[in-house]
Amino acid sequence: MTAYTATVTVRLKHGVLDPEAETTKRALERLGFELDALRSADRFDIDLDAPSARDAEDRADEMAERLLANPTIHDYDVEVTERE
């Protein structure tokens, strides 16, 4: 078994309203910052042991499907790196 960290990033699908991001963008503009757009996402770093990177990725993928993301409104991606 090897120690991996799987990073799952969960974003709202294109077209789903994100009032929190909109509020953050306006707050930055009120502070004098110029920006074209702001998107927010949730990131989960998951430490797990697995026989291969592929296996770690499959398990993180299943975690996203079953709990971390809501497939109706979210897209997600998974990246796996080996842990020291």
Place this chain on the structure above:
Amino acid sequence: MTAYTATVTVRLKHGVLDPEAETTKRALERLGFELDALRSADRFDIDLDAPSARDAEDRADEMAERLLANPTIHDYDVEVTERE
């Protein structure tokens, strides 16, 4: 001016309790997943125009300092990529 996307990742500092991550970890374990640890972070993707990548990074850094992160409890990092 060039179009950039600055990605600001805001994490809790080491040692700051994260009850939401702890709850998510337990929920995954109840679903039968084995994992050693789970850390959550907020990620902001900010589209902005700047004369250089360095300048875009400096501005995103200032946004993090002034609004996106709370220096008492958060660490953050900034990554800048050129936008098509």
